Amino acid sequence: MNDATIQSEDHYRQAITSVERTLDRLRGCTDAEKQHLRRDWDQLQAMLRKLTEGRVEIVVFGEISTGKSALINALVGEAVAAVDVRGGWTKDVWHVPWNGCGYCVPGLAQSQIVLVDTPGLNEVGGADRGVMAREAAERSDLILFVTDSDLNETEFSALAALATIHKPILLVFNKIDLYSREQRTRLLEVLRDERLEHLVPAENVVLTAADPREVEYVIAAADGSTRSQWRHPPPDVTQLKARILEILDQEGLALLALNGALYAADRSDRVAALRVELRDRNATQVVWSYAALKGVAVALNPIPVADILGGSAVDVTMVITLSHIYGLQISWRHARELVASILKAAGWMAGGIAVEYALHVASSAFKLLTVGYGTVLTALPQGAAAGFGSYLVGHAAKHYFEHGSSWGHQSPKDVVKRILDQTDRQSVLAGLKEEISKKLRGHPHAGEKVAK
Numbered sequence: 445m446n447d448a449t450i451q452s453e454d455h456y457r458q459a460i461t462s463v464e465r466t467l468d469r470l471r472g473c474t475d476a477e478k479q480h481l482r483r484d485w486d487q488l489q490a491m492l493r494k495l496t497e498g499r500v501e502i503v504v505f506g507e508i509s510t511g512k513s514a515l516i517n518a519l520v521g522e523a524v525a526a527v528d529v530r531g532g533w534t535k536d537v538w539h540v541p542w543n544g545c546g547y548c549v550p551g552l553a554q555s556q557i558v559l560v561d562t563p564g565l566n567e568v569g570g571a572d573r574g575v576m577a578r579e580a581a582e583r584s585d586l587i588l589f590v591t592d593s594d595l596n597e598t599e600f601s602a603l604a605a606l607a608t609i610h611k612p613i614l615l616v617f618n619k620i621d622l623y624s625r626e627q628r629t630r631l632l633e634v635l636r637d638e639r640l641e642h643l644v645p646a647e648n649v650v651l652t653a654a655d656p657r658e659v660e661y662v663i664a665a666a667d668g669s670t671r672s673q674w675r676h677p678p679p680d681v682t683q684l685k686a687r688i689l690e691i692l693d694q695e696g697l698a699l700l701a702l703n704g705a706l707y708a709a710d711r712s713d714r715v716a717a718l719r720v721e722l723r724d725r726n727a728t729q730v731v732w733s734y735a736a737l738k739g740v741a742v743a744l745n746p747i748p749v750a751d752i753l754g755g756s757a758v759d760v761t762m763v764i765t766l767s768h769i770y771g772l773q774i775s776w777r778h779a780r781e782l783v784a785s786i787l788k789a790a791g792w793m794a795g796g797i798a799v800e801y802a803l804h805v806a807s808s809a810f811k812l813l814t815v816g817y818g819t820v821l822t823a824l825p826q827g828a829a830a831g832f833g834s835y836l837v838g839h840a841a842k843h844y845f846e847h848g849s850s851w852g853h854q855s856p857k858d859v860v861k862r863i864l865d866q867t868d869r870q871s872v873l874a875g876l877k878e879e880i881s882k883k884l885r886g887h888p889h890a891g892e893k894v895a896k
């Protein structure tokens with residue numbers, strides 16, 4: 445066994461471990477996160493099977509009617525994929541086992557090569573199919589890009605995009621039966637030396653005739669008479685097959701491993717990003733509903749301004765709920781201490797807001813006496829101010845949990861200050877007032893309580 449083989453086997457085992465680790469990460473997600481990540485879970489399981497079974501996937505891309513399906517048939521030696529003169533014939537991504545190709549990933553007896561047929565890149569209305577094609581490219585180990593003429597702009601940019609995913613690409617120039625010998629030579633020169641210089645190495649540009657058009661054969665009989673017959677010449681994919689097998693022989697296992705590892709890393713990043721996003725969205729929502737709840741509670745039971753700063757069971761419950769979103773467990777006592785420390789850090793700032801709103805309370809009460817506004821409205825500013833306090837506590841606690849139950853490099857005061865700087869206070873207060881009045885309108889005793 446040479447060094448390269450030993451290294452490939454190491455990489456192969458590491459790739460399996462990476463996929464398993466990413467699956468473990470997914471197992472550790474909350475039920476809500478798992479729901480969002482179900483597709484990633486299935487795809488990772490499929491990748492694990494692909495790796496352990498040694499399933500090498502060769503995906504075939506190209507514009508419509510370039511002969512992608514015909515090429516698969518020619519390689520397999522049977523009409524397994526539908527071929528049609530009408531463009532846009534292939535609508536789905538198809539997996540066709542390439543039995544009898546003569547390659548087996550070393551050490552994996554079950555190993556199989558699978559050819560993946562895709563719809564044409566420029567298929568009309570094919571936006572969703574574009575997504576399928578991208579996913580097929582992500583999973584594949586080798587890419588065949590089929591063209592039947594000099595590359596146009598769309599083909600060139602598709603090829604350039606595929607080249608960024610760092611997998612070997614073969615450029616298959618199909619339908620060579622339609623070109624004269626001189627034309628073929630000239631096209632090969634142009635493709636190899638000019639168009640594909642940095643995208644595809646010269647040895648990966650191959651010529652094929654997957655489904656050559658009928659030609660007239662003249663058959664001479666023994667008596668000297670002749671008759672003509674139209675027949676399809678056999679397909680010619682010899683160069684392509686030889687190059688595919690050469691690549692696989694040299695680096696089949698390494699490609700499988702590299703691909704698996706890249707895939708696992710990509711999914712792992714995706715899982716992490718989605719978890720952050722979902723947690724953030726959930727936590728923001730929880731903070732908002734608790735802030736509104738606190739606002740309603742205070743609006744129904746107006747309390748002295750100083751108490752707005754005192755924290756409450758609502759805040760402590762909110763903090764515990766937030767900790768669960770971040771997969772953490774926190775005791776009631778710890779949550780109460782956290783609320784107290786945030787309020788302490790917020791001290792003067794929240795105090796300022798409370799005083800500001802105490803004045804509003806007074807002015808609203810005055811309006812009530814003089815103009816006879818609805819009684820419920822008088823408690824709104826005080827409720828909103830209390831709700832704003834919870835909003836502040838909630839966002840600071842969110843920061844704390846995001847950093848694994850720590851303030852990170854900042855002090856609680858810095859965190860509260862940053863939240864205040866980034867918050868449009870007037871719009872949060874207006875939003876809270878709106879939520880409170882909506883809830884109070886539906887509350888049967890709202891009027892009584894506030895009128896006391």
Ligand SMILES: Nc1nc2c(ncn2[C@@H]2O[C@H](COP(=O)(O)OP(=O)(O)OP(=O)(O)O)[C@@H](O)[C@H]2O)c(=O)[nH]1
Nearest residue numbers: 508509510511512513514528532533534564654655
């Ligand atoms: N002359 C010639 N025609 C070919 C060759 N390969 C395919 N064709 C013809 O090209 C047409 C399209 O072939 P398909 O294999 O269906 O092409 P495709 O790229 O799969 O097309 P879509 O699935 O529609 O994107 C058919 O009429 C084939 O007979 C070839 O090597 N030479």
Ligand SMILES: [Mg+2]
Nearest residue numbers: 512513533534
């Ligand atoms: Mg097709």
